[in-house]
Amino acid sequence: MYGSKDKPYELIIEKSEKEMHYYISYLVEGRRSDKIEISEAIYQVYKNSELRQKSQENIFDRHIEHLDLTELQLQKRAIYKETDLENKVMDKFRNELLFEEIANLPDTQRSRFLLYYEMDYTYDQIAQKEGCSKMAVKYSIDAARKKIIEKIKKFES
Numbered sequence: 001m002y003g004s005k006d007k008p009y010e011l012i013i014e015k016s017e018k019e020m021h022y023y024i025s026y027l028v029e030g031r032r033s034d035k036i037e038i039s040e041a042i043y044q045v046y047k048n049s050e051l052r053q054k055s056q057e058n059i060f061d062r063h064i065e066h067l068d069l070t071e072l073q074l075q076k077r078a079i080y081k082e083t084d085l086e087n088k089v090m091d092k093f094r095n096e097l098l099f100e101e102i103a104n105l106p107d108t109q110r111s112r113f114l115l116y117y118e119m120d121y122t123y124d125q126i127a128q129k130e131g132c133s134k135m136a137v138k139y140s141i142d143a144a145r146k147k148i149i150e151k152i153k154k155f156e157s
Contacts, residue, residue, distance in 0.1 A: 008026060008027045009024055009025065009026045009027065009046075010024070010025045010027075010032075011023075011024055011043060011046055011047065012024070012025060012035055013043075020040070021037060022037065022038050022039065022040055022042070022043035023035035023036060023037055023038065024036055024038050024042075024043075024046065093155070094152060094155065094156075097151060097152060097155050098148065098152065101147065101148045101151045101152075102114070102144075102148065105144050105147065105148075108140060109140050109141075109143060109144040110144070112126055112130075112137055112140045112141050112144070113140075113141055113144040113145070115129075116137075116141050123137045123138050123141075
């Protein structure tokens, strides 16, 4: 590319009847200078340096991520592996099924289940709130968990 800041020159090859002539022309203050004849060896040096530079640019473009990430974001990426699309879709379906099954639970089981898993209540706190025994709460939550696990296992198989 003639006249760019990375390459302020142009290589020219002219063929005559008997031999090849190699020239270089520089860009000076926005104008093309007269072409200067150079040897084939010098021409090859320029050509090879262009190829090396192009190779380095390709490596940079293809293999180095071009994002403005903070150090913290980069550390999180290193620690937590990203899941592939298939697993993301399966997780979404599994979550939808989970929410659907929770919604289909009987009212008592659903409320106890949500208090225990979502609100971090203990069996004792739920029992006091509902005026029942701790074991009744435990059995109710265990039954809800069992129903949900069975549905998810059916989905996964």
